[in-house]
Amino acid sequence: MAFQHSKASTFTYNSVLLAGVDSVQFSNSADPVDVTGIGDTAKSYISGIGDRNISLSGTVDPASGEASITMWNAFQAGSAYTFAYSPDGTIEYGGDGIVTQYDESSSVGDKVTWSAEILVTTAVTRA
Numbered sequence: 001m002a003f004q005h006s007k008a009s010t011f012t013y014n015s016v017l018l019a020g021v022d023s024v025q026f027s028n029s030a031d032p033v034d035v036t037g038i039g040d041t042a043k044s045y046i047s048g049i050g051d052r053n054i055s056l057s058g059t060v061d062p063a064s065g066e067a068s069i070t071m072w073n074a075f076q077a078g079s080a081y082t083f084a085y086s087p088d089g090t091i092e093y094g095g096d097g098i099v100t101q102y103d104e105s106s107s108v109g110d111k112v113t114w115s116a117e118i119l120v121t122t123a124v125t126r127a
Helices: 066-077
Strands: 010-013 021-034 045-059 081-086 093-105 113-120
Touching: 010 066, 045 093, 066 093, 066 113
Parallel strands: none
Antiparallel strands: 010 081, 021 045, 045 113, 081 093, 093 113
């Protein structure tokens, strides 16, 4: 089995390649729909509508700051923008999403970081 290192991962949002991202969590779920009928002896379900969100974080770069500024501006705008996520440099997921949360944090003796939550608003493609 071949494994892939995540150093090849990339994340682009609103046409900006986000440099300095150190973590991406791409979550996929679907609401279960109960299709149990009268007389059934066990519950039955089918997969419902998908729900996806992306959690990402990175380091605030005072020289360029492009990643943190991109996410902050998107949060302020409240509009959906296109994203492209490649976990391994070959597979790419794409769609649109809105930034629903943006945070920055700092502590003594550590780097300044940012984190954001993106709620996916369209179907996701995988290429």
